Amino acid sequence: MSIRHGLLALLERGPRYGSQLRTEFESRTGSTWPLNVGQVYTTLNRLERDGMVAQDGEDEAGHALYRITDGGRAELKTWFEKPVDRTSPARDxxxxxxxxxxxxxxxxxxxxxxxxxxxxxxxxxxxxxxxxxxxxxxxxxxxxxxxxxxxxxxxxxxxxxxxxxxxxxxxxxxxxxxxxxxxxxxxxxxxxxxxxxxxxxxxxxxxx
Structure with missing residues (x-):
């Protein structure tokens, strides 16, 4: 499961904070693959390190917001266009x-x-x-x-x-x-x- 790409897809709709991203991810997938806030922020930190997201101030409640960058949009576009690799299946x-x-x-x-x-x-x-x-x-x-x-x-x-x-x-x-x-x-x-x-x-x- 690509959490990083899922978060990028949600950020494409506008800046979000960590808990909001978790809620929207679970809502979109029916909580089939539940996330915890720690996973979300760890992934956001890695995306920020890789230049795919950037911090975008805070909302009125003081939540740190993240926005997708041009590099993140390019990565997301590639993910949508590229087939999921089945040559190395996950362990079952x-x-x-x-x-x-x-x-x-x-x-x-x-x-x-x-x-x-x-x-x-x-x-x-x-x-x-x-x-x-x-x-x-x-x-x-x-x-x-x-x-x-x-x-x-x-x-x-x-x-x-x-x-x-x-x-x-x-x-x-x-x-x-x-x-x-x-x-x-x-x-x-x-x-x-x-x-x-x-x-x-x-x-x-x-x-x-």
Whole structure:
């Protein structure tokens, strides 16, 4: 998540102070990725160091204001235009957990998958309910428009993500069942030369 670019996008609308930026960031994303004030000010300090924001006096309540600079606008423009890099994916805890569970002593990997599937489906249902509420607010004209549209887009991304995760978990379980059946058949008939003979020798097959 690029906090620095998110803050630059908010500052493009005019000078803001730290707590205001945090509130607007969370409002725009539905508090999906909550920030604390310390994160905001640390990021602002780095942006100021890099010449992308500058202090702009204080408001009537004495809050220190920050404004975006020309360098910050150029950085923001580049961020909007450049695709998000997927060649170096972020670490995914669930994928790592299942990878480590394969062949781990005393671990029922299918139970791990079923537990996660239950949680994932519940999350998907919650996101779907929130999406219905967001759509109702937009259609009734009660929404704040820009923030609610942004929140709707975030919700739909979360729904697609959990749907994909549920399908992947189904695939993982089916893959393990096939591997188990193959291993059982090999034990009953006797393994051909070079065959896998133990769980420790199993390596994940390419996903298809």
């Amino acid at each position: 805890e669930l994928a790592i957990k299942l990878a480590m569970a394969v062949g781990a002593p005393g671990v029922d990997i299918r139970a791990v998958i079923q537990s996660q599937r239950h949680h994932t489906v519940k999350a998907m249902q919650d996101y779907t309910r929130l999406k219905a509420q967001a759509l109702a607010a937009l259609e009734s004209g009660e929404s704040r428009e820009r923030d609610d549209v942004a929140w709707l887009l975030v919700l739909e991304q979360l729904i697609f993500q959990t749907e994909a995760e549920a399908r992947w978990l189904d695939h993982c379980e089916a893959r393990l069942i096939r591997l188990s059946a193959t291993a059982t058949a090999a034990k009953e008939t006797g393994p051909p030369a070079g065959a896998v003979t133990s769980a420790e020798d199993v390596r994940p097959a390419p996903l298809r």
